[in-house]
Ligand SMILES: Nc1ncnc2c1ncn2[C@@H]1O[C@H](COP(=O)(O)OP(=O)(O)O)[C@@H](O)[C@H]1O
């Protein structure tokens with residue numbers, strides 16, 4: 198982590214400012230603020246129910262927080278739907294796999310290319326040269342991704358038939374295919390064994406290093422968090438209790454009390 | 463599964479299948495089938511209904527929206543075509559069809575709006591509005607029927623640049639050409655980004671939206687194109703099969719038939735539309751013939767039709783439970799078994815198409 202990076206960490210890319218989110222009486226997030234810096238790998242940790250997923254859902258427009266705002270590349274993302282937020286350069290994966298189950302691996306990843314494909318239905322229906330070229334180029338990008346993720350042998354399998362670990366990988370592939378500026382990864386390594394986790398880390402680090410993609414990832418495995426993240430935000434009961442480099446957060450007494458102490462097993 | 467394309471985006475087997483079908487449709491059938499019955503009562507309605515079923519596939523099989531009201535859009539297309547032919551007599555029939563489809567598509571967008579709010583059975587009920595509203599509108603405003611009071615309006619003769627197409631075989635050719643063109647376009651769309659976006663919405667709408675797909679656009683596009691196909695199908699159905707225009711021909715029973723075609727044929731396949739339409743159309747014919755042959759007329763027609771209903775119901779339930787991908791998929795599986803004895807559904811090792 199100490200060698201010179203292709204994309205050195207820059208200024209704030211994403212600013213979460215005083216976000217509060219309630220579901221009826223349940224306060225999922227309370228007055229939460231933090232910045233994600235350009236090109237960094239940012240981990241969000243915290244016990245179950247702390248509001249981590251809700252936070253990603255706010256950033257990506259699935260949930261609309263009652264208070265506060267989210268600023269991305271200097272622009273306020275207010276009351277706009279997830280597809281517009283995707284256009285601005287934010288992509289994600291989901292905690293409980295949200296793949297297109299009946300579609301093949303390659304087609305799932307191709308959907309990730311949606312924002313790079315703008316031929317309308319008439320061009321596609323008549324297979325104009327432009328439509329064919331677009332399809333071909335994007336397919337090629339997806340084939341590269343499939344190779345990079347080492348899932349070539351399952352490229353035509355409907356994702357619903359794949360084991361969990363592979364599905365997680367496909368979902369990462371779909372998010373990577375968007376070539377978004379920032380990826381929100383909600384527990385990308387949950388339920389994986391050490392080997393699989395190591396592989397996922399390798400992909401994340403490689404993409405971050407080669408493309409400079411900013412990553413925000415929710416992760417429970419402290420080893421992984423310490424290894425790959427530049428900064429860590431710790432959430433507990435919807436509030437931030439620590440925010441800083443991993444070494445600093447690890448020694449923070451609040452964090453030890455709230456999270457590490459409990460989750461250490 | 464995906465083979466190397468040999469022509470545009472089509473694989474060798476696509477091209478061969480297509481060539482065989484085209485030879486059958488335009489070279490073999492017109493020269494071997496002479497009885498009008500085959501054209502008027504089998505081939506023409508089959509192709510018309512298959513076209514409507516493709517429309518139903520878009521919205522239900524691909525975009526995953528449980529819509530019921532295909533016959534309403536067919537009625538819109540049929541009466542639009544009648545009025546265009548009536549009021550702009552020089553209009554070549556293919557153009558009348560195109561505009562009929564576009565008018566039906568406008569209704570499709572309108573009645574697709576509930577899909578932005580509700581889903582499943584609620585959407586099904588909401589889309590039924592199209593069925594009732596369109597028929598009501600045609601009945602209510604005399605203009606649509608040119609103030610005809612007899613109840614049955616005769617469809618105009620099909621004229622294309624002064625050439626009449628009036629014999630059953632000629633009409634079959636018109637239908638076959640239109641259905642061929644629209645089927646190719648449907649295959650292109652469903653295999654391309656349009657179909658992928660629809661399927662993404664079908665399988666996981668939140669994720670689709672997070673990848674940049676506008677649910678509003680994708681759903682309304684599916685409804686519009688679905689209604690376009692149904693509209694053209696309805697116009698063809700009225701002008702070449704019924705040869706008349708009567709709203710009752712497009713009642714809810716027809717909408718259900720089209721829904722069943724898609725379920726039995728196989729959700730999310732274009733082939734399934736043709737297989738399903740053939741089955742729904744031919745099944746009663748076969749059952750009737752068999753009934754008469756076995757029981758020599760001693761069995762009542764109402765009993766046969768009751769049997770038909772029961773068997774249909776049972777088949778639909780069986781397919782929904784055991785083979786949601788329908789008869790088209792069953793056929794695929796059988797073919798694959800016969801061809802290479804490889805277990806179905808197992809990924810083929812590392813066969814990557816070279817697109818380029
Ligand atoms: N859609 C929702 N409706 C109601 N409550 C929700 C919803 N999403 C999250 N919550 C609640 O918000 C809190 C935070 O949940 P979540 O963000 O999933 O936590 P985490 O991802 O940190 O485990 C929990 O109490 C959860 O029950």
Ligand SMILES: [Mg+2]
Nearest residue numbers: 249250251292
């Ligand atoms: Mg969570």
